[in-house]
Amino acid sequence: MTEAALTRGRVLVVAGSDPSGGAGIQADIKTISALRGYAATAITALTVQNTLGVTDVMPVPSSFIASQIKAVLSDIGADCVKTGMLHSAEVVETVVSILSEANFRGAVVVDPVMVATSGDRLLEVTAVESLKKLLIPRATVLTPNIPEAELLxxxxxxxxxxMRRAAGFIIKMGAESVLMKGGHLDTETIHDVLIMADGTEYICAAQKRHTRHTHGTGCTLASALATGLALGQALPDAFRHAHAFVQAAIEAAPGFGAGCGPLGHSYVRVP
Structure with missing residues (x-):
């Protein structure tokens, strides 16, 4: 195996921590590892949450977030950067600044984490404009769910x-492509739609599962997509594989928790 092949699959995740293991950094690491990538992390916030909701957030200082990113990029390196919970304008500005300073040329998958599955807000109102002006133009692909796309x-x-119309607006903000997640539509079939800047689109559809075990689906999809890109897959292929992984992980959910339970990342058989 060549040295180039050995270095593929490195994903640096810049996101918050979920102590219950269902979402955030914990779900990202599980997903990337299950898909045979290599996960490195820069933690942006510590949360107190479980399947019932988020009860507290402790932000990590921006300077410390910057140091984590620099430490990884200067040594391990990354084939793809995936962002999750960036709770303030200062954090968004820091992440964009460090990626520019490092002259990072790999793919950037932006999961615009604004509201948790439980409904708790995870992004300060003042940070939305920074997200739109600074981070979206850096995105290889943005992965909003419907409430997030409506806010943006x-x-x-x-x-x-x-969904297509909203994706068009986001592409005008500078994103190279948008993966619109359709799980919030009141339909029996879920349509996830990937739309490119040139108007080309790809759709993955699945029967909606009436289950409460969907905690961390957004984190999981974005990290699966990032892993595919880091491994050298074309974006449409990475999208299809990520969609399939999430559906399988929902089906394999272990049933933990009294609220919106976690997915079964570890129980998915990956070819």
Whole structure:
């Protein structure tokens, strides 16, 4: 195996920690590892949460976040950077600044974590403009769910056509592509739609599972996508594999917790 092949699959995740293991950094590491990538992390915040909700957040100082990112990029390196919970404008600005300073040229997957599955807000209102002006233009692909896309675009999304329209607005903000997640639509079939800057689109559909075990689906999808890109897959292929992984992980959910339970990352058989 060549040295180039050996270095593929490195994903640096910049996100918050979930002590219950269902979302955030913990879900990211499980996903990347299950898909045979290498996970490195820069933690942006410590949260107190479980399947019932988020009860507290302790932000990590921006200077310390910057030091974590620099430490990884200067030694391990990364083929893809995936961002999750960036709770303040200062943190968004720090991440963008360090990536620029490091002249990072790999893919950047941005999961615009704004609201937890439980409904708890994870992004300060003042940070939304920084996200739109600074981080979205750095995104190889943005992965919003419908509530996040509505907040970013100021539109109401009730259909797949509305998803396409919102994706178009986000691409105009500078993103190279947008993966619109359709799980919040009131339909029996879930449509996730990947839309490229040139208008090309790819759709993955799945039967909606009526289950409460969906904690961390957004983190998992974005990290699976990032792993595919880090391993050298074309974006449409990485999208299809990520979608399939999430569906399998939902089906394999272990049933833990009294609320919105975690996925079964470790129980998915990966080819």
């Amino acid at each position: 675009t100021g539109t109401v999304i009730k259909s797949v056509d509305d």
